Structure formats: structure tokens, C-alpha cells
Amino acid sequence: xxxxxxxxxxxxxxxxxxxxxxxxxxxxxxxxxxxxxxxxxxxxxxxxxxxxxxxxxxxxxxxxxxxxxxxxxxxxxxxxxxxxxxxxxxxxxxxxxxxxxxxxxxxxxxxxxxxxxxxxxxxxxxxxxxxxxxxxxxxxxxxxxxxx
Numbered sequence: 001x002x003x004x005x006x007x008x009x010x011x012x013x014x015x016x017x018x019x020x021x022x023x024x025x026x027x028x029x030x031x032x033x034x035x036x037x038x039x040x041x042x043x044x045x046x047x048x049x050x051x052x053x054x055x056x057x058x059x060x061x062x063x064x065x066x067x068x069x070x071x072x073x074x075x076x077x078x079x080x081x082x083x084x085x086x087x088x089x090x091x092x093x094x095x096x097x098x099x100x101x102x103x104x105x106x107x108x109x110x111x112x113x114x115x116x117x118x119x120x121x122x123x124x125x126x127x128x129x130x131x132x133x134x135x136x137x138x139x140x141x142x143x144x145x146x147x148x
Contacts, residue, residue: 017075021139024070025132032063033124046120049110056102064094067135076144086143093138100134101127 012019039055040046046055068090072078080086104127109115114123 017140018136020075021071021136022132024067024075025136027070028063028067029128029132031066032059033128035059035062036124040120041117046109046117047115049106052105052109053102056105057098060094060098060101064091067094071139071144076139078144080144089143090139093143094135096138097131097134101131104130 036055036059039058040052044051044055046052068087071090072083072086078086105123108123109120
């Protein structure tokens with residue numbers, strides 16, 4: 001048992017940033033999906049293309065604020081004193097992945113008319129995987145660089 005604990009500690013130390021990114025990425029996804037599902041299935045209609053995109057944008061805004069704070073503090077331990085510039089860079093990167101998500105959702109839900117609740121959920125989850133990977137790469141390489 002002691003060897004297993006040591007092994008886990010070693011893996012955590014080696015991959016701490018990725019592990020924390022995934023943990024906070026899951027939490028950000030929960031924030032995003034929770035707000036999106038409330039918008040799509042309670043307040044708005046996913047079959048309406050405009051309402052679909054509005055729900056994506058609003059849930060994104062909520063999630064991006066949560067993600068910036070957690071990424072800055074817990075994942076990348078940013079010491080960058082130019083917080084506004086860093087936040088703007090973060091938003092620009094997240095806008096690019098928002099557009100990716102919107103394109104994926106538009107293509108499958110609107111263009112291909114796979115607009116049942118089940119398909120909306122499936123394609124939301126698929127788009128989230130693509131977004132999480134892209135967000136990590138952009139954050140690591142451009143926003144929270146260690147030379148900040």
C-alpha cells in the first residue's frame with residue numbers, strides 16, 4: 001500500500017499541471033453545461049438556431065470567468081502582474097474555442113438537423129472534449145507561459 005501511495009505521489013508531482021487542469025476543466029465543464037442545459041431546456045429552445053447559439057454564448061461567459069480564475073491561481077500559478085492583458089489573452093483564446101464549439105453544434109444540430117435532446121447532449125459533450133484540449137494548448141503555450 002505504501003508503494004502505491006508513493007507511486008501516486010510521484011505521478012501527481014510529475015503531471016500536477018495536467019491533473020489540475022483536468023480537474024478544473026471538469027469543474028468548468030460542469031459550470032458550462034449546467035448553465036447551458038438550464039438555458040436550453042428551461043428558458044430557451046434548442047431547435048431554434050438563434051436560441052441555441054445564445055445559450056452557448058451565455059454559458060460560455062459564465063464558464064470563462066470561472067476558468068480564468070481557477071487556471072490563473074491553481075493550475076498555472078500565474079505571477080503575471082499584467083492581469084488585464086493576461087485576461088484579454090485568455091478571452092481571445094476562449095473566443096476561438098467558443099467559435100469551434102458553435103461550429104460543431106451548428107453543423108450537427110442545425111445543418112444536419114440532429115436536434116433531439118439526446119443529440120444536443122451528445123454533440124455538446126463531443127464539442128466539450130475538443131474545447132478542453134484546445135484550451136489547454138492555448139493556455140499553456142500563449143497565456144500562462146512560465147516566462148510571464
